[in-house]
Amino acid sequence: MKHVRLVHAGREQWGVMTEDDSRIRLASGIELPFDSAVLLPPVTPGARIFALGLNYADHSAELGFKAPDKPLVFLKGANSLVAHRGTSWRPRDAEQMHPECELVAVIGQTARNVAAADALALVGGYTVACDYAVREYLENYYRPNLRVKNRDALTPLGPWIVDAADVADPQALALSTRINGKTVQSGSTGEMVFPIADLIAYLSAITTLEPGDMILTGTPHGVAFVAPGDEVECEVEGIGRLVNHVDWQP
Amino acid sequence: MFAGTAYGIALNDGAQLSALDPAFHEKPYGQPPRAPVLYVKSGPGIVRGGAAIAVPQGADGLVLGATIALQRTVTGFGAARLALDLAVPHQSFFRPAIAELGRDGLLAVGDAGVVPAALDDLEIVTTVNGAEVHRWNLSRLHRDVRTAIADVTAYMSLLPGDMLLAGVAGDAPIGRAGDRIEIAANGLAGLTVTLGAAEGGRP
Known part of the structure; x- marks a missing residue:
């Protein structure tokens, strides 16, 4: 089952996708076309958003860092999130x-x-995130610092949450990014330095994880810059394809 | 539990920043910080006054960062709370310090009231087991509270329910398991917590 969060009839609601992914079925039984729905990021309000840096060895090498000996975790606020097609x-x-x-x-x-x-x-x-970074703002204090990683709407999330029961092996999924159709990132979740189970063990020894909390598990190599007007697609096999548009900051 | 996110500003004590300036020209920093150095506390990381807060296994104690939290409300930053912004002592500011700052209960906040008129001259007093151990004045801040709000919200929105912590003193004292901590400042509701030993848990 795929769970979407949306605004309909003046309130926030959760729905599930129909079998062919064309429609959203609400709790009331009403169905809406997915393509015209006003989607929200599929996040539980108040949930914590953990994110990983340098969790793919090839991305660490690309940035000139050794893979870390313990997970490099930072937190995000809800301001950073934006929905599919945002x-x-x-x-x-x-x-x-x-x-x-x-x-x-x-x-x-x-x-x-x-x-x-x-x-x-x-x-x-499981869901998909596009964790944008703006490299000019990197500073070596609690790096990656919030000016890089917690900007408004620079963390697209969605389009939906897929039940874990529907994902046979989360550590064997292809993931890729395309900018205007051209592939700029291509990897496999099998290449994580710290797999999801290790991340949960690490974090749960530090703090209590609660239902709805999210762990953005890091990204493989492939640094390609975006420009206003670009359409960016982040896809994780069996989970979803997250579309985002880039525009100038007003 | 608070639904909002609290953002703390590290290295916002002017004296501390000056003392560390030579080190900040060396690796891994390269140059002193430009933007506010922020960290995040949220979810079970935030508790109210009266809480018993665990000192994690392996830590000698916790830094007692007495400060003020300005809370974003729908109408602006019109609410203030006393806050005890706790940390496992750490010397490196290079990587996000989730194990030192992100533990349960490492931010305690008092009740929200109006923002003190003399915010930039607010004296905050820390008492441990009935004895005053620390006192500092927000005039020591590198970025005063209003400047910090402007500099932070220039690149990220604080949403209603979110809080900005003004910063902690570079010479903040250490509290240990068994201590009863009281924070006080004129015009704000007091804040009391106790520190306890961590139960269970792997080191």
Whole structure:
């Protein structure tokens, strides 16, 4: 099952996709065409958003870093999220803004001090994120710093959450990014330095993970800059294809 | 639990920033920070006054960062709370410090009231087990609260329910398991928490 969050009839609602992905079925039984729905990022309000840096060895090498010896985790606020088909803004004084396609694990049950062997069972679902970075704003303080990673609407998320039960092996999914149809990132979730189970074990020893919390699990190599007018697609095999448009920051 | 996100500003004590300036010209930093150095506390990381907060296994104690939180409301930054912004002591500012800042309960906040008129001259006092251990004045801030709000919101929105923490003193004291911590400042509701040993959990 694929779960979408949207605005319909003046309120926020959750619905599920029909079998052919063409329509959204609401709790009331009403069905709406997916293509014209007003989507929201499929996030539980108040949930925490964890994100990983340098979690693919080839991306670390590309940036001139060794792969870290423990997960490099940072947090995001809800301001950073934008839905499928939304718009992300390129600042007017920056040229080096690049998309980062990521598999997102959505926690399904409380996780505290969980062993890695038991951790995947606590994932409720998966979605896709495009964790844009603006390299001009990088500073070596709590890097990647929030001016790079927590800008408004620079973390597209969606289009939906797929039930974990429908994902046979989350560590064997192809992921890719296309800018105007041209592939700029291509990898596999099998290449993560710290797989999802290890990330949950690590984080759950630090803090209590709650249902709805999200872990953006990092991105493979391929740094390509976007320009206003570009259409960016981030796709994770079996999860979804997340579309985003780039425009100038107003 | 708070639905909003709290953003803390590291290195916002002017004296601390000056003392570290030589190190900030060396690797891995290269140059002193330009934008506010932010970190995030949210979800179970934020608790109210009265909470018992765990000192994690392996940590000697927690930095008692007495400060003020300005809360974004629908109409602006019109609400203020006393805050105890706790940290596992750490010296490196290079990578996000999730294990030092992101633990459950490492931000305690008091009740929200009006923003004190003399915000830039606010004296915040920390008392441990009945004895005053620290006192500092927000005039020490590198970026005063209003400047910090302007500089942060220039690149990211704070949403209603989000909070901005003004910064902690570079000489903030350490609290240990068993301590009862009280934070006070004129015009704001007081804040009291206790520190306890972590239960269970792997080191």
